[in-house]
Amino acid sequence: MNIPYTVETRPDTGLNNGKLGIWLFLASEVMLFGALFSTYIILRTSAPVWPHGELSIPLGAVNTVILISSSVTMVMAWASLKLNDWAKHRLYLIGTFLLSAFFLVNKYFEYSEHLTHGEGPWHSTFLAIYFTLTGLHGLHIIGGMVVMAYFIGPGAALWKRNPEQFVNRIEFTGLYWHFVDLVWIFLFPVLYLL
Amino acid sequence: MHVDAEAVRKSVRTYMMIGAALLVFTGITVAANLLHLPVPAAITLALIIASIKASMVAAVFMHLNHEKQWIYGSLILTVVFFIVLMSVPFFTITDTFGTHVTGPAAGHEAAAGEHAGH
Numbered sequence: 001m002n003i004p005y006t007v008e009t010r011p012d013t014g015l016n017n018g019k020l021g022i023w024l025f026l027a028s029e030v031m032l033f034g035a036l037f038s039t040y041i042i043l044r045t046s047a048p049v050w051p052h053g054e055l056s057i058p059l060g061a062v063n064t065v066i067l068i069s070s071s072v073t074m075v076m077a078w079a080s081l082k083l084n085d086w087a088k089h090r091l092y093l094i095g096t097f098l099l100s101a102f103f104l105v106n107k108y109f110e111y112s113e114h115l116t117h118g119e120g121p122w123h124s125t126f127l128a129i130y131f132t133l134t135g136l137h138g139l140h141i142i143g144g145m146v147v148m149a150y151f152i153g154p155g156a157a158l159w160k161r162n163p164e165q166f167v168n169r170i171e172f173t174g175l176y177w178h179f180v181d182l183v184w185i186f187l188f189p190v191l192y193l194l
Numbered sequence: 195m196h197v198d199a200e201a202v203r204k205s206v207r208t209y210m211m212i213g214a215a216l217l218v219f220t221g222i223t224v225a226a227n228l229l230h231l232p233v234p235a236a237i238t239l240a241l242i243i244a245s246i247k248a249s250m251v252a253a254v255f256m257h258l259n260h261e262k263q264w265i266y267g268s269l270i271l272t273v274v275f276f277i278v279l280m281s282v283p284f285f286t287i288t289d290t291f292g293t294h295v296t297g298p299a300a301g302h303e304a305a306a307g308e309h310a311g312h
Binding site: 013014015019020023024027030031034035037038041042045046057061064065068069071072074075076079082083084174175178179181182185186188189190193194 | 198199202206212213223227233236237241243247252255256262263268269272275276279286
């Protein structure tokens with residue numbers, strides 16, 4: 001038995017179920033990160049002093065450029081499918097995967113720099129919220145990479161069986177990925193610059 | 195899919211331009227940090243730039259500039275709850291229940307009490 005409304009739109013919502021589902025999921029993600037940002041504001045406003053310059057701005061800026069570039073390659077992976085260009089889609093999706101891997105490598109260097117100096121989350125309130133926010137964001141990056149790896153690998157077979165459903169799935173992956181980029185757009189100035 | 199393809203072909207150029215604009219705004223954010231503005235001004239500027247960047251990602255990459263009503267509806271609800279969530283720090287900061295009154299009058303009374311005790 002097929003799952004209904006994976007490709008065709010529901011008459012009541014005007015959307016397929018996947019599209020509404022991913023947006024509801026993203027709405028819950030907004031509240032998750034919102035709670036942590038709210039915590040950050042409370043911690044920061046109640047702290048007598050707040051450290052500046054503890055994080056490497058060049059590394060943070062490079063990671064911002066990487067994530068923005070990955071958002072462009074992700075939307076291009078979807079657009080290529082719409083244009084029926086499978087080879088370009090593969091190129092852009094693999095590109096997005098590699099860019100996200102670069103992001104994590106940078107993060108690894110950043111984390112190890114702090115941890116080798118004994119500056120873990122236990123060291124200060126600032127580092128506690130820094131590791132919590134960036135750690136959760138990093139987990140989202142890994143989650144996105146797992147989904148992309150699936151569509152680069154075994155999940156790619158769906159393109160031959162049901163191309164429209166495959167295009168939808170790439171679109172939903174893209175929506176998630178852009179959200180992860182969007183969160184970083186706020187994390188970078190809040191943690192690295194202010 | 196042909197009509198779709200034509201629209202997508204036009205959108206590709208927009209995606210590239212938005213990508214470039216996002217990189218430029220990132221450069222502006224970092225450059226503004228080098229100006230060493232006062233903290234309130236720096237926070238305001240950084241958050242304004244971040245909001246512009248986030249709006250561009252949401253509107254163009256996530257196609258929110260032309261979505262269905264159901265998605266707008268669920269997002270409006272999210273925004274309402276998000277505003278409530280962001281108000282929590284404000285209420286926490288302005289909350290004075292259970293805190294000691296440390297105004298000049300209270301200090302004077304405390305001093306008077308100590309004096310009477312001696």
